[in-house]
Amino acid sequence: MHAAVLTYLDQIDRRGSIRGAAATLAIASSAVNRRLLRLERELGTPLFQRRRDGVTLTPAGQAVLAHARGTLDGFARLGAELDALRGVTAGVVKIVAIDSLMVNFLPSLVADLARAHPRIVFQVLAEGPVGATEALRAGLADIALAFVDERNRDLAVVARCEVSLGVIMAPGHPLARLRQVRLAECASYPMVLSHDSMPLNPLLASELAEHGTRLGPRVVSNGIDFMRRMILAGLGVGLFTPLGFAKEIARGQLVHRPLAEPRLARLAIGAMTLRRRPLAPAAALALEAIRARLGDLAKTGATMLRGRGIGRRGARQRGRSKGNL
Numbered sequence: 001m002h003a004a005v006l007t008y009l010d011q012i013d014r015r016g017s018i019r020g021a022a023a024t025l026a027i028a029s030s031a032v033n034r035r036l037l038r039l040e041r042e043l044g045t046p047l048f049q050r051r052r053d054g055v056t057l058t059p060a061g062q063a064v065l066a067h068a069r070g071t072l073d074g075f076a077r078l079g080a081e082l083d084a085l086r087g088v089t090a091g092v093v094k095i096v097a098i099d100s101l102m103v104n105f106l107p108s109l110v111a112d113l114a115r116a117h118p119r120i121v122f123q124v125l126a127e128g129p130v131g132a133t134e135a136l137r138a139g140l141a142d143i144a145l146a147f148v149d150e151r152n153r154d155l156a157v158v159a160r161c162e163v164s165l166g167v168i169m170a171p172g173h174p175l176a177r178l179r180q181v182r183l184a185e186c187a188s189y190p191m192v193l194s195h196d197s198m199p200l201n202p203l204l205a206s207e208l209a210e211h212g213t214r215l216g217p218r219v220v221s222n223g224i225d226f227m228r229r230m231i232l233a234g235l236g237v238g239l240f241t242p243l244g245f246a247k248e249i250a251r252g253q254l255v256h257r258p259l260a261e262p263r264l265a266r267l268a269i270g271a272m273t274l275r276r277r278p279l280a281p282a283a284a285l286a287l288e289a290i291r292a293r294l295g296d297l298a299k300t301g302a303t304m305l306r307g308r309g310i311g312r313r314g315a316r317q318r319g320r321s322k323g324n325l
Contacts, residue, residue: 005035006068009047012036013065017054069139077280090119091282096135097145099224100244101269102126106145109293113286120282128195128222136274142283143290148270159291160270161298166258168245169237173255180260183215190218190236192227241267269294
C-alpha cells in the first residue's frame with residue numbers, strides 16, 4: 001500500500017489532476033482520491049490544492065513528493081541491482097537531451113544499446129538546456145545531455161565534447177563566404193533563433209551589449225526540425241552547433257561558420273548526472289556508452305568545428321565586410 005500511494009502522488013502531480021492520474025494508472029478516480037485523503041489525514045496536512053481545473057502541490061506536498069520520488073527511484077534501482085546479480089541487465093534508463101543530440105547521436109546510441117540489451121527500456125526526451133538540467137534535478141532523468149554550465153555545482157559532468165557555436169545557413173548566403181562570422185555581421189540578416197538557448201543567453205546578451213548589436217528574429221521555435229526547415233527555406237540564418245545539421249552540411253545543403261567571438265566559438269556538451277544520486281546498473285551502462293560516443297565525437301568532430309574551407313575569396317570578403325560595419 002505504501003508503494004502504491006507513492007505512485008499515486010507521483011502521477012497526480014505529473015498529470016495535474018486526480019482524474020488524469022487515475023486514467024494513467026487504470027484505477028477508479030474515487031479510489032485514488034480516497035487514498036490521497038487518507039494519507040493527508042495521516043500526515044495532518046493537505047498535499048494538494050484542489051481547483052476546478054486540477055490540483056497543485058502545497059509546500060507540504062512538495063516535500064512528500066520529493067520523498068516519494070526518491071523512494072520509487074531507489075526501489076527501481078534495487079530491482080535493477082538484483083537483476084544484475086542474476087546476470088541480467090534490465091531496467092529503465094531515462095535520458096533527457098537537447099534537441100541537436102536527438103537527430104543523429106542518440107538514435108544511433110540507443111539503437112545499439114537496445115540490440116545488445118533487450119531488457120532495458122529507454123525513455124528519451126528532448127528538452128532545452130535549462131529543461132534538461134531541471135529534469136535531472138527533479139528525478140525525471142538519470143542522465144542529462146546539454147551544454148555544460150559550470151555554475152551547476154550539484155551536477156557531475158561525466159564526459160564532455162567541445163562544439164562550435166556558429167551560423168547555420170544556405171551555401172549561397174553572403175556570410176557563407178567567410179571563415180568566421182561576427183555577431184555584428186549577423187545583425188544585417190533575419191535570424192532563426194532557438195526559444196531556449198540557455199546558458200547561451202547571458203553570453204549572447206553580453207557580447208551583443210558590448211558591441212551595441214541587436215539580432216532581428218524572424219522565426220523563433222523550440223523544434224530543431226522546424227528550424228532546420230526554415231533555414232533550408234531561406235527564411236533566416238541560425239546560431240547553432242553543427243551537430244543537429246550534420247547530414248545537411250555533409251550534403252552541401254547547409255554550411256556552418258563558427259563565430260569569431262572566443263567566448264561563443266567553443267562550448268561544451270556534457271553528459272551529466274546528479275552528484276548525490278547513484279545510478280542503477282542499466283543507467284550506468286548507458287552512461288558509459290555515452291561517454292565513449294562523446295569521446296568519438298570529440299575526435300571526429302574537428303572538421304565540423306572548422307567548417308568548410310573557403311579560400312582567399314572568403315578572406316577578401318571578410319575584409320570588405322569589416323569595412324562596412
